[in-house]
Amino acid sequence: MNVCKEFLSSEKKTNLAIFLDNSQYWESFCDNKNTERSAFNFTLKSDELPDFLSEFKSPKHNLYHFVAIKTYKSGSIDEHVDFALGEVLIHKHPGIFISNPETVIYYETVDPNMKGGELVIEHNLLKPVENTAVIIEPGTPHAVTAIEETVKPRIVLVCERYRVLSRYLKDIETPEYKKG
Numbered sequence: 001m002n003v004c005k006e007f008l009s010s011e012k013k014t015n016l017a018i019f020l021d022n023s024q025y026w027e028s029f030c031d032n033k034n035t036e037r038s039a040f041n042f043t044l045k046s047d048e049l050p051d052f053l054s055e056f057k058s059p060k061h062n063l064y065h066f067v068a069i070k071t072y073k074s075g076s077i078d079e080h081v082d083f084a085l086g087e088v089l090i091h092k093h094p095g096i097f098i099s100n101p102e103t104v105i106y107y108e109t110v111d112p113n114m115k116g117g118e119l120v121i122e123h124n125l126l127k128p129v130e131n132t133a134v135i136i137e138p139g140t141p142h143a144v145t146a147i148e149e150t151v152k153p154r155i156v157l158v159c160e161r162y163r164v165l166s167r168y169l170k171d172i173e174t175p176e177y178k179k180g
Contacts, residue, residue, distance in 0.1 A: 015052035027179035100138035101160035
């Protein structure tokens with residue numbers, strides 16, 4: 001695990017905020033009546049990443065699956081290992097070779113007085129801090145505690161960074177944007 005403070009420059013942070021604010025793909029998703037949040041996701045190849053997402057780029061990876069999550073209330077996430085896009089691609093392209101992703105969790109907007117909403121990795125609680133990214137090694141289980149109190153929503157951009165063999169990468173249609 002690696003924590004990167006001041007992950008984006010002021011200009012990239014502003015451009016990302018504009019992109020997120022203007023997205024037509026936000027859709028509410030709640031697993032219970034105590035949760036209020038919305039999300040959307042999108043997948044891009046290395047050469048499709050806009051400048052404001054260039055900090056997410058890695059020489060080891062060539063496919064990036066982003067999940068934007070805006071949480072107003074509660075929003076706990078049980079312990080899991082990220083592989084959302086991998087499962088979809090294995091179903092669509094039997095025999096595809098795809099790596100387990102490295103995950104980057106970027107905190108775009110965080111109420112500094114928020115109670116709860118911590119990232120849990122190997123029994124360690126990490127309090128979210130605006131413009132900070134947490135990079136998690138492939139296969140690392142992690143969870144998120146419920147937000148107990150906040151004045152403004154927490155906005156997180158999760159990036160699953162994959163490596164796909166080029167013979168398979170050419171068959172993956174991107175960019176792709178989806179609600180929820």
